[in-house]
Each structure stands twice: as C-alpha cells, then as structure tokens.
Amino acid sequence: MxxxxxxxxxxxxxxxxxxxxxxxxxxxxxxxxxxxxxxxxxxxxxxxxxxxxxxxxxxxxxxxxxxxxxxxxxxxxxxxxxxxxxxxxxxxxxxxxxxxxxxxxxxxxxxxxxxxxxxxxxxxxxxxxAIPDPIPGHGPRLSPRQIEVLRELERGRTNKEIAEHLGIAIAAVKLHVQAILSATGARNRTEVVSRMASGQSRPQA
Missing domain, CATH: 3.40.50.2300 (Response regulator)
Known part of the structure; x- marks a missing residue:
C-alpha cells in the first residue's frame, strides 16, 4: 500500500x-x-x-x-x-x-x-x-465518539476505564466497541487493535 x-x-x-x-x-x-x-x-x-x-x-x-x-x-x-x-x-x-x-x-x-x-x-x-444510505461494498462508518473509543482500545484500556475517561456509561462503551468490531471485521478487541496497527484490510463477506 x-x-x-x-x-x-x-x-x-x-x-x-x-x-x-x-x-x-x-x-x-x-x-x-x-x-x-x-x-x-x-x-x-x-x-x-x-x-x-x-x-x-x-x-x-x-x-x-x-x-x-x-x-x-x-x-x-x-x-x-x-x-x-x-x-x-x-x-x-x-x-x-x-x-x-x-x-x-x-x-x-x-x-x-x-x-x-x-x-x-x-x-x-x-x-x-444527513447520513446517506451506505454504498455497497463499503464498511460501516464510525462516529466521532466511536473513533475516540477506538483510540482508547489501542491504548489497552478496559471498558470501565474508557467509560471513566470519556465520561460515558459502560453500556455505551460496549455498543461502540461492537460497532468498531463490525466496521473492521474483527472478532474481538484484541484483533481490532492488531488489525489497526498492522493495516490489515477488512476481510470480504
């Protein structure tokens, strides 16, 4: 690349x-x-x-x-x-x-x-x-808040630590983490951090 x-x-x-x-x-x-x-x-x-x-x-x-x-x-x-x-x-x-x-x-x-x-x-x-319909073949978008959660995942923080740092509920953190996993095609938070660090492409459905 x-x-x-x-x-x-x-x-x-x-x-x-x-x-x-x-x-x-x-x-x-x-x-x-x-x-x-x-x-x-x-x-x-x-x-x-x-x-x-x-x-x-x-x-x-x-x-x-x-x-x-x-x-x-x-x-x-x-x-x-x-x-x-x-x-x-x-x-x-x-x-x-x-x-x-x-x-x-x-x-x-x-x-x-x-x-x-x-x-x-x-x-x-x-x-x-003003969110338009998704373009076929493109991954889901992440919101600005989900980008913030992603940054915290990369720092190795737990859901509780992320919630405290960002001032949001733990339940909200869990929802954001699920959206991030969906966007990257990762199975868990460890894999999503690994994918982001290595620049791996999302696997095709």
Missing part, C-alpha cells in the same frame, strides 16, 4: 507526509502538487490517497473535473473544515472519509487506520442528521 498526499500547500503537505510516515510505518509516502499527477503513479485499490482541495473552489466542480483520476484507491478528502455539502458529494463518489484539516493529529491517524481496514468516517453526517 502506498500513501499519496496531494496538496498545493507544500508546508502542510510535507507535515502530513511526516506524520503519516511515522504512524503508518512501512508504507511509502508519495507527495504530489496536483490531482493530475496521479495518473503516472497508476494507483491501485489498496493505495491511500489524501486530497487537499484548492481553497475557495466549488466541491462539485472540482470533483467533477477530476472524476477520471479519482476512481481508484482509498480516497480521503481533507477540506479546511467540516462541510456537509463536500461530504455528501465525496461520499456519493466513493470516498472513504472526509477529514477536516483542523482535525487533531491523533484522531486523524485513527481515521486513516480505520480507512485502511475498510471503514469510513464522515463526521458531519451524524451531527447534521
């Missing part, structure tokens, strides 16, 4: 590349200035492609213009902030996640690991009550 970072902002692009290289070791990171440069790379379905859209562009027009280049790989859109219109368009076009650029780095890393194992992340859908 390659990780491809596409952005016209060199400082942000380089910083993200360093973060990804440190957190997803073993996977080569390629940086590009423009979506048009994807073609010579010949990306495949396993590649993780992180896209920073140009500032002040219309999402529909931008994605339409690059539709041919954005058909392969695990596509992640990284706009400046949460935007339900961007999210709806990206989701309809088969993107796996929308991660605003102001997302905390630990959450960003958790989301990228989730995408690698077959999950999806569209935070604005849940908050705005």
């Amino acid at each position: 390659r990780v491809v970072v596409v952005s016209r902002q060199p400082l942000w692009r380089d910083a993200l590349s360093v973060l990804v290289a440190a957190q997803l070791p073993g996977d080569p990171v390629v940086t590009l200035d423009d979506v048009a440069q994807l073609a010579p790379l010949a990306p495949d379905a396993d590649d993780l492609i992180l896209l920073d859209p140009p500032a002040q562009c219309d999402p529909g027009d931008w994605l339409e213009r690059h539709a041919e280049q954005l058909t392969v790989g695990r596509l992640v859109l990284m706009p400046p902030h949460k935007n339900v219109r961007w999210a709806k368009i990206a989701y309809a076009r088969g993107f796996r996640a929308l991660v605003p650029k102001d997302t905390a780095s630990d959450i960003l890393v958790a989301v990228l690991r989730l995408v690698v194992v077959g999950g999806e992340y569209f935070p604005c859908f849940e908050e705005l009550g």
